[in-house]
Amino acid sequence: xxxxxHIKGSIRRxxxxxxxxxxxxxxxxxxxVVQSVARQIAQESQDNILAASATAILDNAAVIxxxxxxxxxxxxxxxxxxxxxxxxxxxxxxxxxxxxxYEDLTPIRSNGRSPRTFGSMDFRGEExxxxxxxxxxxxxxxxxxxxxxxxxxxxxxxxKLARFSLMSLMIGFSFFLLTALxxxxxxxxxxxxxHRLAASVSRRGPGDLRxxxxxxxxxxxxLVSSLNSFMQRLKHSLAESEEFIAEAAHRVRxxxxxxxxxxxTTLRRVEKPENRQTVREMIRAIDESSRSAGQxxxxxxxxxxxxxxxxxxIDLPALVIDLVESxxxxxxxxxxxxxxxxxxxxxxxxDGILIQNAVRNVIDNAIKYCGQEGRVDVSVLRQGEHVxxxxxDNGPGFPDDPEQNLLKRYARGENxxxxxxxxxxxxxxxxxxxxxxxxxxxxxxxxxxxxVTLSFPSC
Amino acid sequence: MRHLILSLLLSLVLVPVAKGFxxxxxxxxxxxxxxxxxxxxxxxxxxxxxxxxxxxxxKYPDVAVEYTVASSSEVMKAVFDxxxxxxxxxxxxxxxxxxxxxxxxxxxYTSQATQSxxxxxxxxxxxxxxxxxxxxxxxxxxxxxGLELPRTRQELLxxxxxxxxxxxxxxGTYDVRxxxxxxxxxTQDARTSETYWRLSEVMGLLNxxxxxxxxxxxDAVVTGELAIAYNVLGSYAMxxxxxxxxxxxxxxxxxxxxxxxxxxxxxxxxTDLAGxxxxxxxxxxxxxxxxxxxxxxxxxxxxxxxxxxxxxxPGLLVYLDKFKNRSFVNEWESAILQE
Ligand SMILES: Nc1ncnc2c1ncn2[C@@H]1O[C@H](COP(=O)(O)OP(=O)(O)O)[C@@H](O)[C@H]1O
Ligand SMILES: [Mg+2]
Numbered sequence: 001x002x003x004x005x006h007i008k009g010s011i012r013r014x015x016x017x018x019x020x021x022x023x024x025x026x027x028x029x030x031x032x033v034v035q036s037v038a039r040q041i042a043q044e045s046q047d048n049i050l051a052a053s054a055t056a057i058l059d060n061a062a063v064i065x066x067x068x069x070x071x072x073x074x075x076x077x078x079x080x081x082x083x084x085x086x087x088x089x090x091x092x093x094x095x096x097x098x099x100x101x102y103e104d105l106t107p108i109r110s111n112g113r114s115p116r117t118f119g120s121m122d123f124r125g126e127e128x129x130x131x132x133x134x135x136x137x138x139x140x141x142x143x144x145x146x147x148x149x150x151x152x153x154x155x156x157x158x159x160k161l162a163r164f165s166l167m168s169l170m171i172g173f174s175f176f177l178l179t180a181l182x183x184x185x186x187x188x189x190x191x192x193x194x195h196r197l198a199a200s201v202s203r204r205g206p207g208d209l210r211x212x213x214x215x216x217x218x219x220x221x222x223l224v225s226s227l228n229s230f231m232q233r234l235k236h237s238l239a240e241s242e243e244f245i246a247e248a249a250h251r252v253r254x255x256x257x258x259x260x261x262x263x264x265t266t267l268r269r270v271e272k273p274e275n276r277q278t279v280r281e282m283i284r285a286i287d288e289s290s291r292s293a294g295q296x297x298x299x300x301x302x303x304x305x306x307x308x309x310x311x312x313x314i315d316l317p318a319l320v321i322d323l324v325e326s327x328x329x330x331x332x333x334x335x336x337x338x339x340x341x342x343x344x345x346x347x348x349x350x351d352g353i354l355i356q357n358a359v360r361n362v363i364d365n366a367i368k369y370c371g372q373e374g375r376v377d378v379s380v381l382r383q384g385e386h387v388x389x390x391x392x393d394n395g396p397g398f399p400d401d402p403e404q405n406l407l408k409r410y411a412r413g414e415n416x417x418x419x420x421x422x423x424x425x426x427x428x429x430x431x432x433x434x435x436x437x438x439x440x441x442x443x444x445x446x447x448x449x450x451x452v453t454l455s456f457p458s459c
Numbered sequence: 460m461r462h463l464i465l466s467l468l469l470s471l472v473l474v475p476v477a478k479g480f481x482x483x484x485x486x487x488x489x490x491x492x493x494x495x496x497x498x499x500x501x502x503x504x505x506x507x508x509x510x511x512x513x514x515x516x517x518k519y520p521d522v523a524v525e526y527t528v529a530s531s532s533e534v535m536k537a538v539f540d541x542x543x544x545x546x547x548x549x550x551x552x553x554x555x556x557x558x559x560x561x562x563x564x565x566x567x568y569t570s571q572a573t574q575s576x577x578x579x580x581x582x583x584x585x586x587x588x589x590x591x592x593x594x595x596x597x598x599x600x601x602x603x604x605g606l607e608l609p610r611t612r613q614e615l616l617x618x619x620x621x622x623x624x625x626x627x628x629x630x631g632t633y634d635v636r637x638x639x640x641x642x643x644x645x646t647q648d649a650r651t652s653e654t655y656w657r658l659s660e661v662m663g664l665l666n667x668x669x670x671x672x673x674x675x676x677x678d679a680v681v682t683g684e685l686a687i688a689y690n691v692l693g694s695y696a697m698x699x700x701x702x703x704x705x706x707x708x709x710x711x712x713x714x715x716x717x718x719x720x721x722x723x724x725x726x727x728x729x730t731d732l733a734g735x736x737x738x739x740x741x742x743x744x745x746x747x748x749x750x751x752x753x754x755x756x757x758x759x760x761x762x763x764x765x766x767x768x769x770x771x772x773p774g775l776l777v778y779l780d781k782f783k784n785r786s787f788v789n790e791w792e793s794a795i796l797q798e
Contacts, residue, residue, distance in 0.1 A: 070782035074650050078774030085583035087561045088773035092782070100781045102562075124563050 011194075012187045019183030027176040034168035035161075042160050043129070046152065047118045050131035053080055054116075054148045057092065058135045066140045068094060076150075084156030089123065094137070095144040107132040107149040126153050193217050197224065205310065209235040242304060249297040256290040287330075288420035291364070295424045298357055299409075302428050306435035311350050313459065316387055317343035317380050319352070323359055324378060327367070331376070336367050341379030346387040348456040350436045358432035361425040362391045362452045368419055369450065370395030386438075387458040392451045397444035407440070429454065480537040482529050489516050489523030497732040498525045500534055501549035503719065506698075508549075515739045522732060531555055531639040538564060544726040546733040549719065551592070551692075552639045554775040556720045560585040561773060565722040566730060572738040580718065582771040588718035589740040591768065594644045595693035596708040597677055602629065602686030603706070611712040612654045615687070619661050627665050629686040631676050634669035635791055640717070641671070644690040646778045646787060647715045647769050654712070656794055662689070663797035680705050692717070709765070716768045 056076040062069050070092065080088045091101040108119035108130055117132045130151040137146045193216055200214065211228035260283060267279045324340050331338035348355070359378075366376040370393035381388045398406070399413040406413060407430045410423040426442070429452075433440045438456040445451050484505060501508065505528065512524060527545070529537065531552035537543040538559060550556050559565050565585040573587055580588035596615065598608055602625070609615040619626055633641020648655040668685065670676045673695045676688040681704045696707045721740060723733045769775070777783050 068782075069786055070780075071786045072777045072780050072783040074774050074777050077777050078770065078772065081770075081772035081774060085772065087563070087583070088776060089561075090776075126563075 012191045015187040015190060016183050019186065020180055023176050023179030023183065026179070027172040030175055031168050031172035034171055035165055038164035038168065039161060042157055042164070046129055046154075046157055047131060049079060050118070050129060050150050050152060051116055051133060053077065054090075054131050054133040054150045057090070057148045057150070058133055058146060061135070061137065061146055063137065063139055068099070068137065068139065068146070070100070080150070080152050084159070086156055087126070087128075087153040089128065089151040091149045093147040093149075094139075096147075101149075105130070105149055105151055107147050120154075123151065128153055129157070193220060201227075209238075238304075238308070245297055245301050245304065249294065249301075252293045252297070253290060256286055256293070260286045260290070284333075285420070292420065292422045295361070295422045295428065298361075299424045299428050302354055302357060302431050305351055305354055306431055309351055309354075309435050311436075312352060313347050314350050314352050314355055316346050316348055316355075316389060316456075319356060320359065320378055320380055320389070323356060323363065327360070327363055330364075331367050334367055334374070335372070336370060336374040336376060338363070338367065338376045339378070341377045341390075341392075343380045344382045346380060346382050347459055348387050348436070349459040350456065351432075354432045354435065358429045358454065359389060359391075361429050362389075362454065365425055366391050366393040366395070366450065366452070368421070369393070369415065382458065383455065385458060386455045388453055388455045390451065390453050392445065392449060394449040397448060397450045398442055400444070406442070480529060480533040480541060480543070482527055482533070484528040485526065487523060487525050488512060490521065491523070493521055493523050495519075495522045495729070495732060496525055497522060497547065497729055497736060498527070498545045499547045499549060499736070500527050500529065500537060500543070500545040501547075502529065502531045502534055502551050503549055504528055507694075511740060511743055514743065515736060518739065519735065522735075524736075535559075538724050538726070542726050544728060545724055546727040546729045547721055547736055548724055549721045551717055551719050552643065553718060553720060553769055553771060554643055554779055555639065556586050556722055557582065557771055557773070557775045558779055559724065560722060561776060564725050566725055566727065568723055568730070568734050568737060570734060570738050572741040576741060579768055579770065586720045586722050586771055587737055587741060588720045588771070589737075589743075590694070590719040591766075592717045592719060593693040593709050593766070594648075594690045594715040594717065595696060596710060597680050597688040597691045597696050598706045598708060599680045599683065599686045600704060600706055601683060602626075608706055608708060610708060611710050612652070612658055613712065615689075615710075616654070616658055616661055619665060619687075623665060626686055628668065629684075630662050630665050630689065631668045631670055631679055631685040631687065632662065632689040633676075634671055636788055637669075638671045640673075640692070641690065642778070642787075643717065643769065644715055645791060647767065648690070649787070651713055651715070651767055656790075658689075659791065659794035660797075663795040667795055669795075677705070690715075711762060711765050713765050713767045716766050718769060718771065720771070 053076045056073050057070065060071045060073055060076075062071075077088050077090075080086060089102045089105045091103065091105040091107065092099045093107065105123060108117050108121070109132075115134050118130065119132075120127060120129050122128075128151040130149055132147060132149040134148075135146050137144055197212065197214075197216060197220065201212070209231045211231060212224050216224050263279055263283045263286060267276060267283065270276050270279055320340060320343060324338055327338060363376065363378060367374070370376060375394045377390075377392045379390050379392075381390060396415060399415045401414070404413070405411060407426050408423075409427050411427075412421055412423040426440075430440045433454050433456070436456050438454060441453040441455070443451055443453075486505065505526065508526065512526070516522065516524065531550055532555075534548060534550055535552070535555045535558075538545070538548055539562075548556070548559070560583060567584045568587075569584050573581060573584060576587065596609070606618065606622075607614075609618050619630070633644065635642040635645045645655070668679075670679070670688075673688075673692040676685065676691050677696050677699060679685040680688050681699075681701050693707055693709060696702070696705065721737050723730055723737070727733055778787065
């Protein structure tokens with residue numbers, strides 16, 4: 001059948017792989033982005049609450065009788081312990097002079113002039129987040145800066161981040177799954193036009209060499225346009241070879257026909273019996289070569305037409321009658337009685353020229369090999385879904401050599417004994433029958449004589 | 460003089476001054492010849508702890524307990540400044556316990572028992588509450604004969620205003636400058652309601668007497684020296700034999716509830732025994748049922764809605780701040796001393 005296609009890789013698989021790799025990269029990226037955003041938000045919220053605490057302390061600082069008083073509100077620290085049991089440290093300084101809190105907690109100084117600065121540091125073996133806020137304060141004549149630093153451990157923060165981390169992992173993973181699904185769908189839909197093209201091309205009849213006209217995606221345009229131009233060339237060369245076959249047949253047959261006519265004219269004029277015999281043999285030889293040449297050309301023609309079969313309804317009995325009529329002169333020349341047997345009305349779908357050619361070859365063989373006082377019967381029978389064309393003769397039959405396949409090209413039986421032939425007849429018949437979905441059977445009848453059956457599906 | 464003591468107390472809290480701390484009582488329970496000795500430093504006296512200690516000893520017969528009683532400030536001094544090696548610190552001074560844990564002087568401990576505690580009874584797996592002890596008004600039955608007993612601070616206020624001659628010099632409360640617990644109760648009262656300040660002023664006008672312990676205040680009520688003791692540890696009053704002389708009132712506007720807590724200091728040697736004792740304290744108090752830490756059998760009066768448990772946590776550090784302490788004490792003095 002169709003020649004094997006060598007496959008290397010798959011566009012769809014490639015596409016899916018690339019998309020999956022992309023999705024995986026994006027998922028990882030997403031994971032890190034979500035995590036870093038979460039970290040930032042968590043940090044900001046902790047910073048805000050630390051700043052709020054420091055602000056509450058600063059707001060409650062006042063100078064009374066030249067002395068600084070700070071009425072720390074309960075909420076300043078209780079708000080820090082709201083979410084989790086974090087440790088809280090603080091330090092209050094006036095112009096770098098320690099006033100209250102934890103003396104070893106040093107404020108973080110920013111380079112800029114911002115009154116709030118945040119930072120992370122190690123304090124008593126634990127990581128803490130600190131917020132330092134400043135406020136100018138007037139103590140009698142001199143003024144100073146009150147600095148409040150509030151710090152908090154980060155256990156809760158860490159727990160929160162671990163939760164966020166898990167969450168972003170899940171987001172990344174589900175993103176990946178979703179993209180994988182989309183990738184599969186995308187790959188499928190991307191290759192769909194290709195499948196559609198392949199289907200539409202293989203659905204075509206053998207003779208259908210029209211260019212593909214359905215719109216295709218841009219990427220497939222080069223393929224389709226080269227396919228179209230390929231078909232164009234094919235169509236052209238097919239037309240050429242058909243022409244060549246017809247031309248060749250004509251060129252071979254015409255001179256042979258001229259020679260035959262001359263030989264017949266000569267036969268009429270020749271009187272000596274031995275000379276007449278020679279001329280008659282000459283005519284027969286011309287006929288045989290003409291037929292052999294014809295068969296060679298037929299073989300080529302059949303090969304060509306069978307590949308591009310365009311079936312039409314054929315009335316088989318009518319075809320048989322016509323053929324038998326045209327072969328009558330030949331059978332008479334051989335002293336063979338050619339008769340039409342039962343002709344059951346039947347129709348098959350096929351190429352009329354090919355069928356005619358096949359049937360002619362079978363009848364021709366029967367006439368050729370049936371010998372002296374031969375008889376050939378042609379009949380058409382209906383067998384259920386099939387139509388059978390049977391050609392019987394009363395000759396010696398097929399040689400019974402099971403090794404030899406007479407259907408092969410140039411294969412001839414050992415019973416030919418000087419009978420001219422090309423060995424292509426049955427080859428052609430077999431080819432035609434198979435092109436029409438039928439079968440060829442040849443066998444010998446029990447009472448002697450060959451029987452060739454062509455059976456076609458009826459329509 | 461008072462200022463001197465106050466600044467001393469504060470310096471103990473904030474500025475280390477290394478001197479030996481003062482012990483009130485010390486005794487040893489359990490077998491004499493054992494290496495399993497649990498050293499407990501506590502503010503709760505022996506009478507208070509004995510009912511909790513004895514079942515522990517019979518549960519672990521090979522464990523001995525060395526029990527040392529000291530005031531809350533001395534306990535703080537021992538652990539914070541002197542790094543004395545105790546396995547367990549039990550204290551009613553929630554603020555000081557919080558400070559110990561916050562400053563990294565407590566070890567973390569988790570067990571099934573600690574995990575069963577409600578949120579408010581466990582801070583950072585380091586401080587574990589095992590009692591709830593309400594601040595009560597203890598009223599002399601004799602002094603209130605023929606009078607309706609006040610149930611709220613407002614009612615107390617109006618009874619004081621109505622009969623000043625009856626209560627002059629007969630109202631007692633903690634001296635917040637000398638008692639850590641008194642300071643804790645006062646600051647929480649002030650935080651919860653402005654009524655506290657009005658009450659303080661009225662008490663000041665009536666020449667309030669100041670005490671340093673619940674026990675002496677209750678004594679004074681029993682002897683008739685006092686008609687009213689305000690912010691007394693209800694658990695102490697409840698356990699007295701001479702209960703008939705007074706009535707314990709848990710103010711129904713709000714009742715401040717102190718949580719007695721235990722923690723394992725970083726200097727502990729037998730953390731295993733300490734953990735066992737903590738579990739024992741929690742489980743023992745849990746026996747009471749779903750209300751968990753029992754309210755020292757304050758009976759029918761307890762209304763969950765009026766309870767204000769003092770919250771463990773950094774909020775308490777505020778009152779240990781030098782400035783906050785100074786401004787609170789100033790305000791308290793001007794309200795209550797009326798000089
Ligand atoms: N009717 C027949 N009777 C006997 N032998 C036959 C008959 N038809 C075909 N054959 C045998 O089959 C062979 C192949 O036939 P074919 O392909 O037509 O070749 P060709 O007729 O040119 O020899 C013949 O050579 C012959 O041996
Ligand atoms: Mg033949």
